[in-house]
Every structure is written in structure tokens, then in C-alpha cells.
């Protein structure tokens with residue numbers, strides 16, 4: 001059986017060092033904000049190349065806490081991609097702000113810059129104050145932050161990087177996590193750097209935001225945990241998860257290189273009857289997923305059935321753009337032509353650093369024969 005994410009194979013490689021790391025936490029007993037959490041924050045900040053890393057309980061909470069730290073509230077508008085996981089937009093609405101969906105570029109599947117400008121005008125016309133743009137690094141490919149940041153700056157808006165899928169990615173040698181005012185990532189088990197449960201982290205260069213985030217993480221604490229100066233959450237990362245992530249971080253660069261190598265084989269050998277995500281020059285994707293666009297919805301079904309006949313898993317990220325989710329049915333806005341079209345035809349195939357070469361050839365053969 002071919003694995004989709006390779007978590008089992010990774011565990012075979014580092015299982016014993018993870019067991020030792022967990023045992024160490026069980027022995028010292030600092031399960032909440034123990035020494036592994038601080039160590040992980042230092043190492044992640046160093047890896048990303050930024051001053052502050054604030055770990056937290058999930059990628060969703062990383063986004064929510066980021067918006068809270070930027071004081072996003074009722075009356076504000078936040079613009080984000082309609083082609084993402086629900087968490088990206090859910091957190092905006094939870095704070096009472098209005099979500100304005102922006103369509104994606106048909107080649108990169110990330111925010112379309114011209115559309116972004118149109119959405120901004122509509123939000124203003126509706127009487128909202130556009131306060132922030134959340135760029136989504138879909139499938140591991142960073143959005144075009146140079147133009148997004150330039151536009152945001154001209155309108156006095158913040159930029160948040162949703163890098164749940166792009167830890168380890170780069171633009172011109174600058175790592176994901178360093179774009180915008182704040183970056184939020186996820187350590188969900190299937191992410192490029194994943195733990196064995198829920199987890200997340202926030203990166204920022206801004207010391208003031210870092211202090212706010214540390215307070216929001218523990219119920220808006222002030223001088224101490226029983227002094228509460230603002231609304232917050234219980235948003236901490238468990239010490240055990242931090243210990244697991246430290247072990248996995250030691251493998252991460254090798255795994256990232258392997259992802260790149262295997263992605264290049266897929267790109268080289270899969271027939272041009274499928275479209276690939278376009279990776280612009282000077283961009284390095286973290287390849288959280290390997291996705292393909294079939295010629296039609298029917299052809300997608302056919303190829304997914306053929307893979308399934310050989311017990312090869314495939315998934316659809318995402319079958320419905322966010323603007324079409326029932327929960328957002330009362331949101332008005334522009335038609336998201338590319339998101340709607342791509343979600344009808346996209347699918348993802350098994351992809352992880354431990355994918356066996358023979359298995360990869362089998363997958364390619366099936367895809368090319370349909």
C-alpha cells in the first residue's frame with residue numbers, strides 16, 4: 001500500500017529518538033511551556049531567519065492570535081484567497097470582521113494581484129475598512145509577497161502570511177515566515193514539519209507584536225497569569241509536541257531536499273495532459289502536496305478511480321472554494337472564476353520524502369495511461 005503522507009515511514013526512521021525525547025518530558029514533568037518549547041522557538045526563529053517565534057496550539061490559533069494582535073475587529077475587512085482551507089477565513093469572521101475573497105492566479109493558485117485591487121475597492125465601497133490581507137502559500141508555494149506588501153503599504157494595511165503549508169519554502173533565498181507583518185504556520189501531522197497532534201507557530205520581526213502574542217497565548221496575561229489585561233486564549237503548544245518537533249526539525253532539510261527531488265521527477269515524467277502549479281523563478285516550494293489539474297472534472301474522476309483500483313490514494317484539495325462553503329453563503333462578493341474552475345479539476349497524488357522510486361513510477365504510469 002502506497003502512503004499518501006509518509007508519516008509511518010518517517011516514524012520508522014526516527015521513532016526511537018522521538019520516544020527518548022518524550023520520555024525526557026515525562027521525567028521532568030514540565031508539560032506546559034517546558035524547556036523544549038523555548039528551545040524549539042529559538043531553533044525555529046533561527047531556521048526561518050527572524051527575531052521572534054511564538055509557538056501555539058494550532059495553525060488556526062496562529063491565524064486567530066495574529067488577527068487579535070493586529071486588533072482586527074467588527075467593521076474591518078480582511079482580504080484573503082478563496083482557494084484555501086477553511087481556517088484562513090473562519091478566523092476573520094470569528095472576530096466579527098468581514099471576509100472579502102480574492103480569486104487566485106490560474107497558474108500559481110495564489111492570490112491574483114489585479115483581483116486584489118478590485119476586491120479592495122469593493123470593500124471600501126461597502127463601508128468597511130480594509131485592514132489586512134492574508135496571503136496563502138498554497139501547496140507550499142509562497143504567494144507574491146513583494147507586490148502584496150507594496151499594495152498593502154500603499155493602503156496602510158497589514159499583511160499576514162498563512163504559511164501553514166510552506167514551512168521551509170523560499171523566495172529569493174528569504175524563507176517563508178519572514179513575509180508580511182506576521183506569519184502563521186501549522187504543525188498538523190501531515191504538514192511538511194508536523195507534530196503528533198495539533199500545533200502551530202507565529203513569526204514576526206515586530207517586538208511589540210511578539211509581546212502581545214505571548215500575552216494572548218495565555219488568556220491575555222499581564223504581569224503574571226492571574227493578571228489579565230486583554231482577551232486571550234489557551235493557545236500554548238504542549239511540551240511533548242515541542243520535543244517531537246525538535247527531533248523532526250533535525251531531519252527537515254534532508255526531507256525538504258528529497259521533496260524537491262521527487263517533485264522534479266513528477267514534473268518531468270507526468271504527461272502534459274495535466275497542468276502543474278507554476279513555480280516562478282527564484283521561488284522554492286516546500287511541496288506540502290503535489291497537485292495536478294486534470295482536463296475536466298470527469299477526467300479527474302477517471303484518473304482517481306484508476307489510482308484507487310490499484311489501491312493508490314489520491315485526495316482533492318480543495319473540492320469547494322471558500323466562497324461556496326455554506327458557512328459563508330451570506331457573504332457577497334465577486335465571482336471567483338479561477339478558484340471555482342480549479343476546484344473542479346484539481347487532485348493530489350501521494351507525495352512525501354520517503355516515497356519509493358518504484359511506487360512513484362507506478363503512479364506516473366497510471367496517470368499517463370488514463
Ligand SMILES: Cc1ncc(COP(=O)(O)O)c(C=O)c1O
Nearest residue numbers: 058059060085087088164186188
Ligand atoms: C492554508 C491553511 N491554513 C490554516 C490551516 C490550519 O492549521 P491547523 O489545522 O493546524 O489548525 C491549515 C491546515 O490545514 C491550512 O492548510
